Amino acid sequence: EDxxxxxPEALRLQEGESSSLNCSYTVSGLRGLFWYRQDPGKGPEFLxxxxxxxxxxxxxxxxxxxxxxxxxxxxxxPKPEDSAxxxxxxxxxxxxxxxxLTFGTGTQxxxxx
Amino acid sequence: EAGVTQFPSHSVIEKGQxxxxxxxxxxxxxxxxxxxxxxxKEIKFLLHFVxxxxxxxxxxPNNRFLAERTGGTYSTLKVQPAELEDSGVYFCASSQxxxxxxxxxxxxGTRLLVL
Numbered sequence: 001e002d003x004x005x006x007x008p009e010a011l012r013l014q015e016g017e018s019s020s021l022n023c024s025y026t027v028s029g030l031r032g033l034f035w036y037r038q039d040p041g042k043g044p045e046f047l048x049x050x051x052x053x054x055x056x057x058x059x060x061x062x063x064x065x066x067x068x069x070x071x072x073x074x075x076x077x078p079k080p081e082d083s084a085x086x087x088x089x090x091x092x093x094x095x096x097x098x099x100x101l102t103f104g105t106g107t108q109x110x111x112x113x
Numbered sequence: 114e115a116g117v118t119q120f121p122s123h124s125v126i127e128k129g130q131x132x133x134x135x136x137x138x139x140x141x142x143x144x145x146x147x148x149x150x151x152x153x154k155e156i157k158f159l160l161h162f163v164x165x166x167x168x169x170x171x172x173x174p175n176n177r178f179l180a181e182r183t184g185g186t187y188s189t190l191k192v193q194p195a196e197l198e199d200s201g202v203y204f205c206a207s208s209q210x211x212x213x214x215x216x217x218x219x220x221x222g223t224r225l226l227v228l
Contacts, residue, residue, distance in 0.1 A: 004155075032214025043117070043204055043219035044156070051214060087156070091214045099144065099208070100158040100169060101217060 002027045002092045006104035013078055013111050021073040021107045023088030033071050034101065035064050036087040044087055078111045085109070115139065117220035119205050125226045131193040134223045138187070138207030144168075145188050146208075146217060147180060151201035159203075162188060163210075195227045 005024045013019055025033065032051050036044035048057045050066040057064050061082065063074040073086055085108045089101040118137045126132050138145045147159040159178070160170040164185035173180070177196070182188040192199050202224050206217040 034214075034216070036219075041221075043206075043221045046216050046218060049214060049216060089156075094169075099215065099217075100146070100161060100172070101148075101156075102158070103148075103156040105155045 002090055002102040004088055004090055004102055004104035006086075006088050006107050008107060009105070010108045011110070013075075013109070015079055015111055015113050016077045018074070018076045018078070020075070021086055021109070023071040023073070023104055024069060025071070025088070025090045026069075027090045027092040027102075029093035031091045031093055031099075033066055034089045034091070035062075035071070035073055036089065038085045038087055038106070047086075075109070078109075080111045080113060083109055083111045117205055117207050117218055119203075119220040119223050121223060122221065123224045123226075125228065126195055127228050128197055129194045131191065132195055132225060134190045134192075134203055134205075134225070136188045136190070136205030136220060138205070139209075139218060142207035142209050142218075143185070144208040144210060144215070144217075145182060146206040147188070147190055148204040148206065148219075149201050150204065150222075151198070156204065159190075192225075195225075197227050200225055200227045 035047040038044045048064040053068045085106040087106045089103045120135045145162040150156045158172040161168045162182045179191045202222045204222045206219045208215040208217045
């Protein structure tokens with residue numbers, strides 16, 4: 001069974017203080033690893049998909065990287081508007097197909113002035 | 114382009130009652146998913162439609178849950194009768210199959226509280 005563990009559960013940063021969020025996973029053949037952002041009262045908002053070890057993707061102050069066992073979401077010089085819960089999810093190769101996502105519990109990020 | 118929409122946004126019902134949740138996917142998306150997040154836990158998969166057919170319903174918790182997608186457009190998820198443990202946020206997502214790990218776009222969720 002696919003599993004995703006995210007750490008830390010919560011993270012408080014000062015504006016401009018860079019840091020990284022971790023996503024460790026086990027999956028029976030990785031089709032893709034996804035990062036989503038979720039604001040309170042809203043649904044997950046897609047950020048990145050990573051497909052293979054060594055891949056990196058960037059968007060504004062966010063950079064996602066992938067190894068065979070984990071993914072990191074690096075936040076450079078964060079701003080208060082980056083405050084949100086960041087979710088990691090994996091999609092594995094399932095017998096007979098199927099595209100379900102397995103999620104971690106998320107990292108709740110708070111960026112303060 | 115309109116995103117995934119869900120109705121209602123909130124629902125409060127008593128144990129034993131019936132509730133029906135609706136999801137309208139992004140236009141043209143053949144894949145439709147239902148997920149659920151209960152308090153303090155991760156978002157968990159319930160089922161997956163490809164057009165009007167159920168591709169995978171391995172996450173449905175029991176036979177009190179019935180999902181339909183008539184005509185391959187919108188979907189409904191009915192809980193009958195509702196139990197206390199059914200409380201949580203129900204998310205719908207849709208995607209367009211691209212042959213690799215496709216991006217699933219999520220709706221805002223329906224917050225269900227069973228008293």
